[in-house]
Each structure stands twice: as structure tokens, then as C-alpha cells.
Amino acid sequence: MTLSDDLNFAEHGGEFEEATPASPVVFGIAFTPKIIGILVGVIGIAGAAYIFLNLLMPAWESYQxxxxxxTELQAQVDQKKASIKQIDKVKDELAQATQQKVQVLGLFANEKTLDTLLxxxxxxxxxxNTPTSINGVRAKLNKFVPVSQKPEPITDGSLGLLVDGKLQRSSINAEITGTYEQTQxxxxxxxxxxxxxxxxxxQVTLAPVESRSPLDKTPLLVGPAAINTSFQLQVLMPLSAEEIAAAAAKAAPVAPVAPVVPKK
Known part of the structure; x- marks a missing residue:
């Protein structure tokens, strides 16, 4: 072999080295560093997606x-707190209403005040009456007669429909005698x-003038004239719960009964 042949072999050897790929080849694809980097990136993204879908997503859904x-439990707690406050408010309103009811009922008469009304x-x-001369007019109560023995429930709407069946009244016919100032x-x-x-x-009428004495029938008028004033005094009293129920049942209209037609 000559020297030229050796040189040619060296040249051919260099071509062989250049033709030999420096990266591994799989399915005809040379895995260069760039491609390997891309694959590693893709694998990393896929792994991250896998972790996100299989680990993070369930944890996030559980957190949600x-x-x-x-939030629901807090809303229930807030609602219960509001209910407690509402209960306290209702209790206060009930106590206030009860107190007002007692005050209002105190304005009405009862059996005791009716007995002492005369x-x-x-x-x-x-x-x-004030100390005056012997011929002065002296105020006096001439008549005080109850119309009925027992109070009667109010159902005629004379005091308004709202109090019908809730109040009762006792009517008394009274008459007094005195001057206009005394009567007023x-x-x-x-x-x-x-x-x-x-x-x-x-109703007001002029009272007859009193005489001087049993023997002297001549009327003697000293000072203002006396007047007779008659009126009806109505005493209002509340009905009890039982009496209200009985009055409502009594005032309720009775449904007409359909006539029975005999069968032929």
C-alpha cells in the first residue's frame, strides 16, 4: 500500500466519522439534545397535569x-342568633303589651267598682254643696236605678264594631238636682x-221652687234657680275570655237547615 492510499484511507475515515450520528436514533428519529429537551418538557407538563388532575383537583373540590x-353552618348560626334576638324582642313586646293591657283594663269598671258606684x-x-243660707239650693241625688240586674254584652255596634262581643255594660238611670254650676x-x-x-x-228641666214653710205656700227663690238633670249612666266592663267565646257563639248566624224531601 502506498502513501497515497494511506492518505485516501484517512480521508475516507473522516467521512465515516462524520456520517456516524452522534445522537441515538429511535424509529428513524434522531434524539438530539433539543428534541430530548422538548420531550422532557412535554413529560414534565404531562406529569404536572396528571398530578393536578389526580391529586390537586380532588383536594380543591374537597376544600370547596x-x-x-x-358558609352554610355560619348562616345557620347567624340565623339562630337572629332568632334568639327575635325571641327576646317578642318577649319584650309581650311584656309591654301585657302591661298596656293591665293599664287599659284599669280604665274599665269591674264588679267591685260597680257595687260602690252609687x-x-x-x-x-x-x-x-257649700255652706249657704237656709234658702240656698242644695244639690242632691234623686234617683239611681239600674236598668237591668246583670250587665249585658255590647253587640249592637253602638261603640264601634271592634268592641262588639268584647265589652259589656250596665245601664243606670240617674237624676240629680242642683244649680247649673253645681250640675256642671x-x-x-x-x-x-x-x-x-x-x-x-x-235631659234638663227647671225644678219647682221650694215654699217658705209648710203653712206658707208662696214660692221663695233665693239665688240661682235649681234644675233637675236626668241621664243614663252606662258603666263599661270587659268580658272574660269565656264570656267573649259565649257571646261570639250567640252572635254567630245559624245556618239554615235544608228541608227533607220525602222519597217517592
């Missing part, structure tokens, strides 16, 4: 469920009595 549960009215009439003062004092009273059928 716990968060929703906590004494109260007579005391008011006598309080209108007595009526005002009667209206100021604690039980709630209504004065109806107010």
Missing part, C-alpha cells in the same frame, strides 16, 4: 365543599271617675 359547608256618685253630688261640676267629676263611664239621654 368544606368552604360551602362552613256611693261614689252620691259623694260627688254632696261635694257640690257634678257631671265633670262623674266623667273623671276611674271606671270608664258614658252619659247618655241627658
Amino acid at each position: 365543599q368544606q368552604q360551602a359547608k362552613n 256611693l261614689d256618685v252620691n259623694r260627688l253630688v254632696e261635694s257640690g 261640676s257634678i257631671i265633670r267629676n262623674i266623667e273623671r271617675l276611674q271606671p270608664l263611664l258614658i252619659i247618655n239621654d241627658y
Whole structure:
């Protein structure tokens, strides 16, 4: 072999080295560093996606469920707190309503005040008298007669439909004698009595003038003339729960009964 042949062999050997690939080849694809880097990146992304889908997503969904549960429980707690506050408010309103009911019921009469009403009215009439001359007009109670023995429930709408079947009244026919000033003062004092009273059928007539003495029939008028004042005094009293139920049942209209037609 000559030197030229050796040189040619060296040249051919260099070509062989250049033709030999430096990267591994799989299925005809040369895995260069760039391709390997891309594959590693893809594998990393796929692994991250796998971890996200299989590990992080269930954990995130569980967190969301716990968060929703906590929100719901907090809403229930807030609702219960609001209910407790509402209960306290209702209790306060109930206590206030009960107190107002007691105050309102105190304005009405009862059996005790009805029994002492005659004494109260007579005391008011006598309080209108002042020390005067022997010929002065002296106020007095001429008549105090109850219309009925027992109070009657109010169902005629005379005091308004809202109180029908809830109140009862006892009517008393009364008559007093006195001057105009005395009568006015007595009526005002009667209206100021604690039980709630209504004065109806107010009528006034001039009272006959008293004589000088049993032997002298000549009328003697000294000072203001006396007048007779008659009126009906209505005493209002609340009905009990049982009496309200009985009055409602009594006032309820009775349904007509259909006639029975005999069968042929």
C-alpha cells in the first residue's frame, strides 16, 4: 500500500466519522439534545397535569365543599342568633303589651267598682254643696236605678264594631238636682271617675221652687234657680275570655237547615 492510499484511507475515515450520528436514533428519529429537551418538557407538563388532575383537583373540590359547608353552618348560626334576638324582642313586646293591657283594663269598671258606684256618685253630688243660707239650693241625688240586674254584652255596634262581643255594660238611670254650676261640676267629676263611664239621654228641666214653710205656700227663690238633670249612666266592663267565646257563639248566624224531601 502506498502513501497515497494511506492518505485516501484517512480521508475516507473522516467521512465515516462524520456520517456516524452522534445522537441515538429511535424509529428513524434522531434524539438530539433539543428534541430530548422538548420531550422532557412535554413529560414534565404531562406529569404536572396528571398530578393536578389526580391529586390537586380532588383536594380543591374537597376544600370547596368544606368552604360551602362552613358558609352554610355560619348562616345557620347567624340565623339562630337572629332568632334568639327575635325571641327576646317578642318577649319584650309581650311584656309591654301585657302591661298596656293591665293599664287599659284599669280604665274599665269591674264588679267591685260597680257595687260602690252609687256611693261614689252620691259623694260627688254632696261635694257640690257649700255652706249657704237656709234658702240656698242644695244639690242632691234623686234617683239611681239600674236598668237591668246583670250587665249585658255590647253587640249592637253602638261603640264601634271592634268592641262588639268584647265589652259589656250596665245601664243606670240617674237624676240629680242642683244649680247649673253645681250640675256642671257634678257631671265633670262623674266623667273623671276611674271606671270608664258614658252619659247618655241627658235631659234638663227647671225644678219647682221650694215654699217658705209648710203653712206658707208662696214660692221663695233665693239665688240661682235649681234644675233637675236626668241621664243614663252606662258603666263599661270587659268580658272574660269565656264570656267573649259565649257571646261570639250567640252572635254567630245559624245556618239554615235544608228541608227533607220525602222519597217517592
